[in-house]
Amino acid sequence: MANKTVKVSKTTRRLVVHENIAAYLFMLPFLVFFVMFVLYPMFMCVYTSFFDANMGVADDVFIGFDNYKELFNDPIFWKGLWNTLIIVLVSVPVTCVFSLWVASAITKMPVAATSAFRCIFYLPVVTGSVAVTVVWKWMFSKFNGIINAMGTSMGLLDKNIDWLGDERFALACIILILLTTSVGQPIVLYVSALDNVDKSLVEAAEVDGATPKQAFWKIKWPQMMPTTLYILVITTINSFQCFALIQLLTSGGPNNSTMTIMYYIYYNAFKLYRYGYGNAMGVILALIIALLSAVQFKVGQEK
Amino acid sequence: MKKLIAMLLALVMVLGLCACTVTNNSTPATDAPVVDAPADDATEAPAAPAATTEITLWTYPIGGWGNQETVDALMADFEAATGIKVTVEYLDYTNGDDKVNTAIEGGSAPDLIMEGPERLVANWGAKGLMVDLSDLIDDTDVAEINPAALNACYGEGGAVYEYPLVMTAHCMAINKTVFEAADALQYLNEETHTWNSVEDFWKAVDAVYAYTGSQVGSVFCGGQGGDQGTRAIVNNLNGGTFTNAEHTEYTWDSAENVAALQALVDCEGIEFDAGIVGGDEIAYFYQGQLNMAFCWNIAQQLNPNTADTGAGLTVSGDEILFMAFPSDATPQLCGGIWGFGIFDNGDEAKIEAAKTFIKYMCDSEATADAVKAANYFAVRDTAEGADLSGIWADNEIMNEYNKLMPMLGDYYQVTTGWAEARTAWWNMLQAVGSGEDVATAVATWAATANGQ
Structure with missing residues (x-):
């Protein structure tokens, strides 16, 4: 009886893990776009605001809060x-x-x-x-x-x-x-x-x-x-x-x-x-x- | 646990994408087929058919170079002659700069771009993004190309960032039919397309205003579109300049320009309109709402208006006469000089192919077709022996317009800080138009243009 309980529990856990993986896989396309087109630009926006960032080949210069x-x-x-x-x-x-x-x-x-x-x-x-x-x-x-x-x-x-x-x-x-x-x-x-x-x-x-x-x-x-x-x-x-x-x-x-x-x-x-x-x-x-x-x-x- | 898995998955995907990007970027430049013709050979004649190389051309709507059918024919001929395939994308002046700049930031700038020195030389060239085309210009080219046009293509240090193809002079236009009815044609010379004097220009405006009872001309200042017209009218009236000769300083706060602006403010028939830009002014002129346009060139003169009444006519069929700007000396017309530049994308094979393209379009027997496609004038008289001086012999309007070309003035649009200066200019006009003291407004905004 005890063995059977353990077996069921393992199966359930495996199912839950599989379901979670499937769920994450379904979320993945959105996640990718969210990271690429929302989080990354947001991060770059904040990051670049501390630089004298201009279009060009020269590296951007860190200027701290000067832009602000x-x-x-x-x-x-x-x-x-x-x-x-x-x-x-x-x-x-x-x-x-x-x-x-x-x-x-x-x-x-x-x-x-x-x-x-x-x-x-x-x-x-x-x-x-x-x-x-x-x-x-x-x-x-x-x-x-x-x-x-x-x-x-x-x-x-x-x-x-x-x-x-x-x-x-x-x-x-x-x-x-x-x-x-x-x-x-x-x-x-x-x-x-x-x-x-x-x-x-x-x-x-x-x-x-x-x-x-x-x-x-x-x-x-x-x-x-x-x-x-x-x-x-x-x-x-x-x-x-x-x-x-x-x-x-x-x-x-x-x-x-x-x-x-x-x-x-x-x-x-x-x-x-x-x-x-x-x-x-x-x-x-x-x-x-x-x-x-x-x-x-x-x-x-x-x- | 769930958060950990989510983070890991996101990380894997992002890293995977980064890996893809790296793979794309690290593709060796040598993968691209090498064009046989080296730069020096390319200066002699269009290259012989070579292994297929693909390059990209982005073009602003420069006459027929914004028309796919016209450009496709040119590209087909070029591919047949050189084996180089050109993929063309068409830009507009509203969003074109944004598109190019986004591409530059994203590392996907085109190989070739067609525009004028204010972008190719003063902007992208000055930022080190363009290939130096000095090796395409030999002594023969220097002798053949209009000096003003060629000078505008040089950046700092003598580098050439644009190989010019066509040019035109921006001018103004009047509704000849209305001027005739108002007995104002006596103040100008129809033959030479010039005003008898500045004083006569004011008399003509007054006469037309008295005849029509409505606004004659507009100092449009809703934005930068067509602003060469407002710059030209102000600079020509009293012999002022927009920049110094060295193109190092904006000089539109001079006494001559202040006086000219004051005269425009005081003129009853001319109003400052912050609600319209050059394109609107042209539309209102076509529609007969205005009887004078400061934003004009051969493209407008040739293009049938929306009512399709024919070239050189308003929608109601009135005759349009193009004119130089009023000046007591030789009018100084703003030039439009268009040609090709090459973005330095680090791919030597594509750069060589792009140079071959430039020599084919700008200095070969094919140049006549390339010029005609633009509906402007060639910047040179001959190209590899082919005479270009008579390519518009069969076009009466083009021939007539050619009278303005000797009045082509200094191409000052390459002055440092051009983008800021343009904005400062129309902001200054808005301030003047809303009643601010002319001298004060001019001084304030000229200082902004000069970065003070």
């Missing part, structure tokens, strides 16, 4: 950081509130209408960012843009405005475009979250005399918190990483009024070939995003 010291004294970096924060502070709340409002409105509609609106709001997400940007560029054009045409024809504008070339308006235009491309996914997520709210709890609350507002804030909202937290985090990260719009529309101008950290990283690394300096900025940006995400998670979990 330089960037903290770089007014364009601070301008980029400030602009990035403005984008985040405006676009994240607006995206969340607008998405929630749209999702709440369309979930009350018939199924076909809900699907149709979901598709409409999701279209900018699946449309290529270059195509979207080109259309917006035309709309904002000083010479033949539809916004100027409408403004002047309705008497709102005396003369055509160079929306993307005027530092008073350029950042606002960028944020507006960013919003149109950012709300699609949160709307879809909120619609799903609202669908998944336990209807029996809502009905029970209504039977107990809760108003629709009370039912929303006391019953639905707490159940949607994980979705809200996810939306907050991805919208924050996307806003921090706003690059394509800047690259295609303003190149950070005019007068750095639309400069963001992401674009400044690209500019230093790929236009000036200052890889070390660009990577130092990348490290700072990653730390800021990590810090904000941690705060969002903490606050979200507490709620």
Whole structure:
């Protein structure tokens, strides 16, 4: 009896080992890509930020924290950081509130209408960012843009405005475009979250005399918190990483009024070939995003 | 235990991949078939068919050299003549630099690249990434090649990092039909494509502005695209320069340039537009939104616009007249000089094959076809006895445009810190355009360009 027990145990252990090996083998392709394209570049980013790394045959020179010291004294970096924060502070709340409002409105509609609106709001997400940007560029054009045409024809504008070339308006235009491309996914997520709210709890609350507002804030909202937290985090990260719009529309101008950290990283690394300096900025940006995400998670979990 | 196994597996895979990389890198260069023709022989004539060698060429869209059909025909002829197979990749000016730089960092730069001295000489050449092509240039070549074009191909220490093939002069253009209607053609010489004087240029702008009531020209400064046009208009108006003659310092903070910028700011018909770049300006000019374009060259003059109204016409059929920039002296036009450079990939066989390619395209009987493919002008009059001066004899527009070529000015794009200086330039224009004091903005950004 004792021998039999030992035999079973060995077989089980062998099976477990085999299963583990198989599992690791299945994970291997992802692991390889993760190491090659995530961990290794992350390590190199931090490592290179301590070097005067430029493209060329000469070896990179170790300069310690000099890149970090330089960037903290770089007014364009601070301008980029400030602009990035403005984008985040405006676009994240607006995206969340607008998405929630749209999702709440369309979930009350018939199924076909809900699907149709979901598709409409999701279209900018699946449309290529270059195509979207080109259309917006035309709309904002000083010479033949539809916004100027409408403004002047309705008497709102005396003369055509160079929306993307005027530092008073350029950042606002960028944020507006960013919003149109950012709300699609949160709307879809909120619609799903609202669908998944336990209807029996809502009905029970209504039977107990809760108003629709009370039912929303006391019953639905707490159940949607994980979705809200996810939306907050991805919208924050996307806003921090706003690059394509800047690259295609303003190149950070005019007068750095639309400069963001992401674009400044690209500019230093790929236009000036200052890889070390660009990577130092990348490290700072990653730390800021990590810090904000941690705060969002903490606050979200507490709620 | 699980963590240990996971770590081991990851380590094995990474080491395995490293091993693969090492194996690839350590492949002896001698594995590649050696081209028979040595460099010295290559300078005489295209090499005879040799063992098949494969080289790669990356080309920016330099006229027809960005067109696969055109380039395929050239490559087929080259392979038939030399036995060397060329694989071509096409770059664009938006992402081309990123692609090349990524390839350089990854150790997979192409063997050959086609572009101008600002990249081949001032950038990659200065960084020691290019092969010195001095052995391809003999006294005959020096005598035959346009001196300004050849000078631009020399890097520090006399090394040649570009073998030039074609050149053009960047100019400006006006809507001749509108100028005629505004009675502004009296201020210019249609025959020579020059302005009577700088004063007459301002009179012409005023006349067209008064006639149309809308913006005539744009100092575009949304980015660096087409910025040679804004540099040229500013430099020519008062005889200023962008750099010193030695190409060691940016001189656009001179009194001449400040005065020119102030005059542009004060001109009602011209506005500073931070929302557009050179390509946009060309589009607006084609569409008739602007009646003057500062970003122009023969490629724009020849290319039918999107409405396909024909060469030298706007979308509404107005006639386009290309012009030199306004100057009271001889206009100094920015040049475009394009040719080939070789990346030093450490493979002598491929370097020799690439040199054979260069001599075939740039200095042989095949050069006429290579030049015509680019739709620009040859940098030399003859190539191995073949006369290149008349290759555009059958093209009226090219012949007419040839009048601008003697106005080709200093090729200053090889000055150290070019990338920073270009950015500083359009940032300066943006500052000026947004109302900042011209002298202050110019001084600030010129200092940035000079690394101060």
